[in-house]
Amino acid sequence: MDRQTISRLAHARHPIAAPLSDGSVAALLDRALAADEGRALDLGCGRAAWLLRALSARPRWRATGVDLDAAALTLARESAEALGVQRRIDLHHLDAREFTDRRPFELVLNIGATHVFGGLLPALAAAREHLAPGGRVLVGEGFWEREPSAAALAALGAAPGEYADLATTVDRVAADGWTPVTGHVSSPREWDDYEFSWTGTLAEWALDHPEHPDAGAARAAADLHRAEWLHGYRGTLGFVTLLLRCD
Template sequence: MDRQTISRLAHAHHPIAAPLSDEAVATLLERALGPEEEGRVLDLGCGQGGWLLRALAARPRRRAVGVDVDPGALTRARESAEAAGVQRRLGLHHLDAREFTDREPFGLVLSVGATHAFGGLLPTLAAARGHLAPGGRVLVGEGFWEREPSSAALGGLGAAREEYADLATTVDRVVAAGWTPVFGHVSSPAEWDDYEFSWTGSLAAWALDHPDHPDAADARAAADLHRAEWLHGYRGTLGFVTLVLRRD
């Protein structure tokens, strides 16, 4: 089973691919959208379109564009948009986010939990800047070290120590790159636990519900491995911060 399919199944009950509660998502999105009723929103790595669908519901005169490499996730986003009646205001592109171009700038650019597509936080912000209208905002979510990572944490994440910094250093780097945080949210332990149990539980449930599927054993193994890597590795070590940013 490929990673895109695993991720899509794992996020069946948590379409926002980050450790964020519904309340946190609503607050972050309200701050990021700002008071403007019109304008365009871009999500670089939109997955199943969770952020964009909420943005379109919150601002009935906004339009949105989503970019992702997973065709299955985009199909799900399209189906959800049709069910919500917002499909005419949503454009979806099956494309590497690094290759996306558009002639018009966007008032809000998002990349939450997808900075790996650009090679890290600062390259993601550099890419977002190229799409941003004057006075626009960026909503970005990134990991950071809550504490010094153990070898078990690094192994579970498949990460190197230098891949992340602590929270203060992470924010300092963003500011040094010319951005001003105007709001932020640090995911709580409860949000992390809810996200990880949802991720592993949704994937395991799919395997149990489809025992004769040729990928059932792979899905169950992926859920079991992920759960072990989280509980015995990076739980309490990897943090997640979501920032609303503006340019100086």
């Protein structure tokens, strides 16, 4: 079972593919969608959950999503039709690094997908290329809540320098010419809800599909992820979502 399929199954019952609650997502979008109308771009949209929520909240906005997971984009199209916003969203099966558009966007999102560009600052550089004057970027990134242990690094497959602490992360963003206008640090409860949903949803899919050739792999992935979280990075890896404007 490939990683895209595992992720898609595991996120099926969580609001978005990141450790944020419904209320946190709604508050961030309400601040990000400051104008009555505009265009939003999500670079690494997955099932386009952020974009679909934006379109539901703002009937005069349009959206574009880019992702390499064709099955996730199919689910996004189905959700858009169910919400009645399919005419206001364009979805592209494409590497986000290759996406181009002649018109700029008032809002660019990259939540938990900065790795597509090689890290936080390269992802912000890519977002800047698509941003309209006075536009905003909503970016979600990991950070170290505390010094990572060997177990945490092993569980995440990360190096100590892959993330910084929260203060250093925000300082780097500011030094790169961005002004944080609001932000949200995911709470321990949001993290626990997210991880239990991720592992539990994937494991339950395996239980409900015992004859599926990937059932064993799905259950093994859920069990491994749960162990890596509980015995590795729980309380060590944080997540911050920042709303930014250019200087």
